[in-house]
Amino acid sequence: MAISDGETWVLASHNAGKIKELRDILAPRGIALKSAVELDLPEPEETEPTFEGNAALKARAACEATGLTCLADDSGLSVDALDGAPGIYSARWAGEPRDFGRAMQRVHDELGEAADRTARFVSVIALARPDGSISRYRGEVAGTIIWPPRGKGGFGYDPVFCPAGERRTFGEMAPEEKRQLSHRARALAAMIAAEFGS
Template identity: 45%
Template structure:
């Protein structure tokens, strides 16, 4: 089993990756490690920045050997907001701590009668301890709900309704979400790329 450092302290992401990639043993980004950069213009740029930054830090300070580093950059792209918040999804509404409040603010920004189409995008970067990093991606189309619905998932899940469903990712059981989500699709691509199938 590959031992992989996850370049994230997001507990929701750690839980999802453990469920979506049971072939990997994940080590979370430690509390004492620095914040990782996210200054790219695109999801791929940010994922690579985080994976390569985490690998460099771990080589100097890592408490145990790992086979590689996995980083994720993902976000919600809303047509009525010109693709926003997009790569800024994690930094949207920094004055609000609770995602329920962030979600309601985002929904309030959608003009009345506007198209509510949206998509979730996920780019994963995997950096082996030695060698070149690679990226894979996944996305799912859908629309925005009119309010925060459901307590499952995390982040923007309770306001996103995937195409073909009438419930948000916050309302759907995780087993259903894991057949549809952007992160599930990116993980399937990573599994194929690493020869884990």
Template identity: 50%
Template sequence: MKVVMASNNAHKIAELRAILSAYGLDVVSQREAGVHVEPEETGTTFEENSRIKAVAVMQACGLPAVADDSGLMVDALNGEPGVYSARYGGPDCISDSDRINYLLKKLENVPEGKRTAKFVSVITLVTPDGKEIVARGECPGHILFERHGNGGFGYDPVFFAEDAGCTFAELAPEQKNQVSHRARALRAFVEKAFGTKKEKELC
């Protein structure tokens, strides 16, 4: 079954394909499906924004659509950047590196023991016949004082994942797919969507 990902982010699509392909789902990007909508993410939670994106794409193409809304939540910053992770720092921060610099600047006086954080991912799938599945995954960690590793994307170089014992940027993609917030959300999603069964649950 074809499922349209409400994104053109190659990293997200690769992670979803790697896991969902085992369940008979062919995940394609908006661009591959000929969908060009860019819904405004007006929600204040990951759940709200994930649903906004999935519904917009499903309505535009008439196919099942899946959306991920994810971000970093830092305890010392009262949960920032949260749902604004991709836009953190405003228009002056145009790259992942800019946003990391902005984050580290805000945390420069925060000691190591107070730099706890978590990555959060919420995955929502909606179908034209009204089915809706929502799953959330979280990965605990803390923010380092400097970058480590050359892989990953976003805040990966400064996020030290407790379960992995290193930053996300130091993990190979297949390793990250075992421990990341998105991997955890996907496992929860698969359990809700399929249980011990396969694709027919969504058809």
């Protein structure tokens, strides 16, 4: 079902970096994005075993709480030599309070001397509407894990992830450069093509 420009959506996220990135991408489409923080929405427990399941769970909970179209992203880093870990547990590897320096160190420690450093960032965007319908869009970007971390940009695991075909990590890229390559941008591009028709 196509949507019209000028709507207000809710982003079911408390992650400041994610909120800024999605606002920047959706603003040109005329979408006013309110965050779960602004609306004081609780974070539902992520109980699903897949990115798709958790994205839908979060979007549906926010939609039921607000009565508005809600967007949720579930994303993470999947490292091939770690059997896809940290995967859906990417944020949890950072602990509470979240410390992605610690999470990146854990990835490095668990890889040890592994020759295979391939990994991918995965993002699934779920869009839940007040009529009960829900759509899901997946984006991935392949790359390698590097050490030590490089760059202060981005968030999460960006300083240790070098996308395929690049010499710089996501952490070394300007936000607009990362948006051209990121898993979230690819998932959103699929969503925009389906929802806006372009």
